[in-house]
Amino acid sequence: TDFRGKVVVLYFGYTFCPDVCVTSLSLIAQGLSGLDAASLQKVQGIFISVDPERDTPQRLAEYVPFFHPKLIGATGTVEQIASVARLYGSSYRKHPAAADGTYAVDHSSVTYIVAPDGRLTDMLQHGSPPASITAAINKALSLGK
Numbered sequence: 141t142d143f144r145g146k147v148v149v150l151y152f153g154y155t156f157c158p159d160v161c162v163t164s165l166s167l168i169a170q171g172l173s174g175l176d177a178a179s180l181q182k183v184q185g186i187f188i189s190v191d192p193e194r195d196t197p198q199r200l201a202e203y204v205p206f207f208h209p210k211l212i213g214a215t216g217t218v219e220q221i222a223s224v225a226r227l228y229g230s231s232y233r234k235h236p237a238a239a240d241g242t243y244a245v246d247h248s249s250v251t252y253i254v255a256p257d258g259r260l261t262d263m264l265q266h267g268s269p270p271a272s273i274t275a276a277i278n279k280a281l282s283l284g285k
């Protein structure tokens with residue numbers, strides 16, 4: 141609700157992800173770069189961590205905008221993350237930690253497009269090309285007019 145009036149591009153993942161999130165954030169960044177400057181001003185990308193124990197606000201702030209300046213990270217308590225993930229039908233599962241304390245988190249990989257009025261307008265599956273992301277954002281922007 142903080143971003144009503146903007147199109148929100150939402151993704152659930154975690155910064156220690158070895159590959160899936162890197163791919164997705166790169167595709168989202170390219171999708172954002174496909175927008176004209178005026179449209180880009182009306183968009184906010186949000187990466188919600190499904191690993192709140194390791195993804196501190198500081199770590200997210202260092203990692204996420206690296207992909208694109210319009211992307212921010214968000215985290216919360218374990219319960220808050222579970223609650224927002226449930227709202228979007230996003231799922232994730234933490235693996236048991238290895239001997240060195242590291243662990244992986246399996247997660248669904250969907251890019252959610254939310255129109256300026258808060259309506260969910262698109263769910264882009266993993267690997268969706270940048271042009272489809274740009275098109276979905278432009279569609280959501282046009283609904284907000």
Ligand code: NI
Binds near residue numbers: 162
């Ligand atoms: Ni990931």
